[in-house]
Amino acid sequence: MPHVRISASRASASFSAPVDTAAITPTFFDGTYFSSAPDGSSTHNDNMGTHYLTGYSIPKWRYIYNTTLVALDLLTIIAASGIVFLFRPSAYAYVRGIGPGEYGIFSFLALACASWLISLYAARTYERHTMGEGYALYAKLLNAAFIDFIMLCTLGYLFHLSLPRSLNIFVPLVSLVLVIIERWAMRRALHRNRMKGEFNYPTVVIGSPEGIHDALEQLRQCPSVGYAPVAVCPVVSAKKEDDADQAQHLVSVPFAPANDSEARLKVLPLNSHLPQTAKRMKARTVLVADVLTRDSETMRTLSLAVESMGIELAMTASVADLSGADLHFRNDPSMPVVTARLTQYSAITRILKRICDIVLSAIAIILSSPIMLWVAYKVKREDGGPVFYSQTRIGIYGKPFTMYKFRSMRTDADKIKAKLAKERGIEDRFVFKLKDDPRVTKIGHFIRKTSLDEFPQFFNVFKGDMSLVGPRPPLPEEVARYGMLYSTRLLVKPGITGPWQISGRSDLTQKQSEYADVSYIQDWSITGDIAILLKTVVAVFKGTGSY
Known part of the structure; x- marks a missing residue:
């Protein structure tokens, strides 16, 4: 009987064992994308409808949380404007005189609110996971304040508003102080809820058994990350001993839970049914712990299949990864090359x-x-x-x-x-x-x-x-x-x-x-x-x- 050698691609865990070659699925795609039930059984005969095939259903809590953030952000810019007007009465008098009655004040506040929200959005402060980024969140808020300053100056010039410089400078600065306090409080509230098991993204973890154990332990120790495991997909990398092909082959293997919480997780096979199975389980994220290489055909196919379902594909990124670099494709006919550049080292x-x-x-x-x-x-x-x-x-x-x-x-x-x-x-x-x-x-x-x-x-x-x-x-x-x-x-x-x-x-x-x-x-x-x-x-x- 032909054999393959199976190895977990982690420095801390590797093993070899003979496995029947028939167990190897040469590619992630096996000819169908029909959904599987959480226990792995086929459910392609039921009427799933288009809910499982298209679109990304945002959790209700995220609507509420982000709406609260926007409302509080509007309050911070209004409060910041009020504080600046309080200490700069001349600026208040000037803005009030732009239009009849209170028209000038309302116009300025509308302009300031729109500019502030656009700046926060441009700085990516409303994106998923931003509130769990630690000091990186505050770096984004600093960027937002700088963008807001540029926007207020630009809009004032384009519409001939001739706003006092004190407003262009101090409104973004005071707003920055207030929004830092606001986001800190909202971040603490989010973490408290996540410690209680709330406001998390149901997650399917893929990797070697050892890699899955490590990922689950890290998620247990750091609930603020926001991933709540609901299922695991244990696989190892395998290669036929007589196969010269260097393509990555993956084999599903048993998963031995290390504790009661791991025993409650569903065990899924790695195949083209996985994305719909994850969707049926209301999973929002598929987390790759190890084994799958970024340049493999399996990873590329899995990425397309998962993201087409509106599910996030995440990886426990090695700090040596190029994910932080700017990638540029040099389309040279003789040798196409992708270059990576870390802009902070300019x-x-x-x-x-x-x-x-x-x-x-x-x-x-x-x-x-x-x-x-x-x-x-x-x-x-x-x-x-x-x-x-x-x-x-x-x-x-x-x-x-x-x-x-x-x-x-x-x-x-x-x-x-x-x-x-x-x-x-x-x-x-x-x-x-x-x-x-x-x-x-x-x-x-x-x-x-x-x-x-x-x-x-x-x-x-x-x-x-x-x-x-x-x-x-x-x-x-x-x-x-x-x-x-x-x-x-x-x-x-x-x-x-x-x-x-x-x-x-x-x-x-x-x-x-x-x-x-x-x-x-x-x-x-x-x-x-x-x-x-x-x-x-x-x-x-x-x-x-x-x-």
Whole structure:
């Protein structure tokens, strides 16, 4: 009997076993697109009607939620206009005099409301999943405020309104502050509902059994993502031993649930019936955990079949994926090529980032000088040791530099580090942090909790060794243990703050810390950095994970 070798395409899980070749479905499409019931049985004889064949039925809760967002957004722009009028009576008098009676005020408010909603829409703040994006949401709101400023200036010029400059500038700025507060509150409300199992998208998870288990566990730990699994489709990649064809073949395999919640999920086969089966189960998303390759015929066919049903196709994207890049098709007759470009690594963007670092670090040094003098006095007074702690860290492209901090530990802290790591069983962790670290001094606990120990790093930023925002600056011994993917964090300057600091700091697992850093490398932007800086202020006041 011919055999095939089956392998799960994940580094953490692989196995081989002989399987009857008859079990292999050479392609995703088997000749029909008839629907299957959730148990896999054919239902093509029933009268399904066109409901299952066309259109995307938006969940009722999304209508209510998005309508609420639009209503609140209108209130923010009206409130912002009122606040500006209150502090700029001359602007109010000018706008009121544009038309008879109150015509000018109503005209301006109508213009401001339309411009604000269009700007928020153009910045993609109403799109699906936007409210679960974290600091990326606030970056989009910053973009919306900038777009609104441009629109108000343009519309005023086109219609000869000659609006006061204070309105064009301050209305978007005040609206930005109010909408950030509004979206924060709405995001918290959404997360609270999702913690209760509400406001989620029913999801079918496809992948190897191990990949499905991992995806289900991640979704359980992060309910704010918004995917509620209702079924799984376990498959593995298979290849005939005597087949020279390099095309990907997939075989459905049994699924052994790891707990009661997984046991309640339906198990579906991977075939052309899957999209209609998912639609019948009211699934809104098909999530690919692993195994399927992006360039395979199966993935391309599955994508068309799923999206034609109005169902979202999602993938647990590797941070090394090109999804964050701008793709361009070069239609050269001799060799068609698709090129990828990450716009944030252009020379102009890097220059702007450096200018921001110089200006903001200089301001920070000047304003924080009294605080730094007080901290220096307290550190020196406690044990008479040095005020600053200098350490060799690795910067952009692997270049070493000396990083400065206020000393928060005993003078013999480095000597007993290895002993403590061995006692606590964390010798393999990149980030060595202890909640009850006996090396930390009394004043050290305070300056760590408030992040005052990081203030001397503003000099590192001003010199150019670091940036205000970026991955945590690593030690040489940490870099020596980096894998291929994690080493990409050396492509940017390390930062005083970054996704690691605003996402839980030392409370994060090593895997979460690595993912946060590498995700930043792929997706950073100037507006995203501003959003991280704003969230850092909140993180410092909360003190989460700072020890």
